[in-house]
Amino acid sequence: GENVEQHPSTLSVQEGDSAVIKCTYSDSASNYFPWYKQELGKRPQLIIDIRSNVGEKKDQRIAVTLNKTAKHFSLHITETQPEDSAVYFCAATNSGGYQKVTFGTGTKLQVIP
Amino acid sequence: NAGVTQTPKFRVLKTGQSMTLLCAQDMNHEYMYWYRQDPGMGLRLIHYSVGEGTTAKGEVPDGYNVSRLKKQNFLLGLESAAPSQTSVYFCASSYSTSGGPLETQYFGPGTRLLVL
Numbered sequence: 001g002e003n004v005e006q007h008p009s010t011l012s013v014q015e016g017d018s019a020v021i022k023c024t025y026s027d028s029a030s031n032y033f034p035w036y037k038q039e040l041g042k043r044p045q046l047i048i049d050i051r052s053n054v055g056e057k058k059d060q061r062i063a064v065t066l067n068k069t070a071k072h073f074s075l076h077i078t079e080t081q082p083e084d085s086a087v088y089f090c091a092a093t094n095s096g097g098y099q100k101v102t103f104g105t106g107t108k109l110q111v112i113p
Numbered sequence: 114n115a116g117v118t119q120t121p122k123f124r125v126l127k128t129g130q131s132m133t134l135l136c137a138q139d140m141n142h143e144y145m146y147w148y149r150q151d152p153g154m155g156l157r158l159i160h161y162s163v164g165e166g167t168t169a170k171g172e173v174p175d176g177y178n179v180s181r182l183k184k185q186n187f188l189l190g191l192e193s194a195a196p197s198q199t200s201v202y203f204c205a206s207s208y209s210t211s212g213g214p215l216e217t218q219y220f221g222p223g224t225r226l227l228v229l
Contacts, residue, residue: 001172006155009153034217036218043203043220043223044156044220045220049217089155089156100146100171101158101218102158102172103148103155103156103157105153105155
């Protein structure tokens, strides 16, 4: 089955700096890669996603890149703010009949004011 | 539109007791999932369902059973709770375009379970 590895597990940045979180996946059939943000005590919520036919996607201060050949994708947050502090999960899904999502182990991002 | 709801929010069980967690969604989603979240281990899939009356095992199904008798509900059962099942349980739902990949998963607020 699919295996998703996520790095780093913790990340501290100064407010205003950029943050990058990287994930690799194992199943070349995976074709949808969402990123979720989970604030303390809250549910995970989608912040951005990318499909396998796209190399990059941006939404204001966040962007995601995908390298299908290398089977890795990354989340980029620019001009970080204290409210960006949370745990971020990457995920990969294979629509080849299983219809389930495999999550990375999460990155705890701390933005220091 | 309540989205995805879970009951109960918190529960304490003694080893060997049984309980059922209820997940309900009002978005007419075909797919529903149960995850457990433990520190440092992310979200691990317990069981999932691709439609009413169907269920399938995920990554960590042992000790759990599920049922999807109605499209909007997905129940997670613990027949004989163990301390290793202490966790936060999240339900999620999603839809998929025909033959295509999954769309966004919408999560419930979570159920915190403590097994003593």
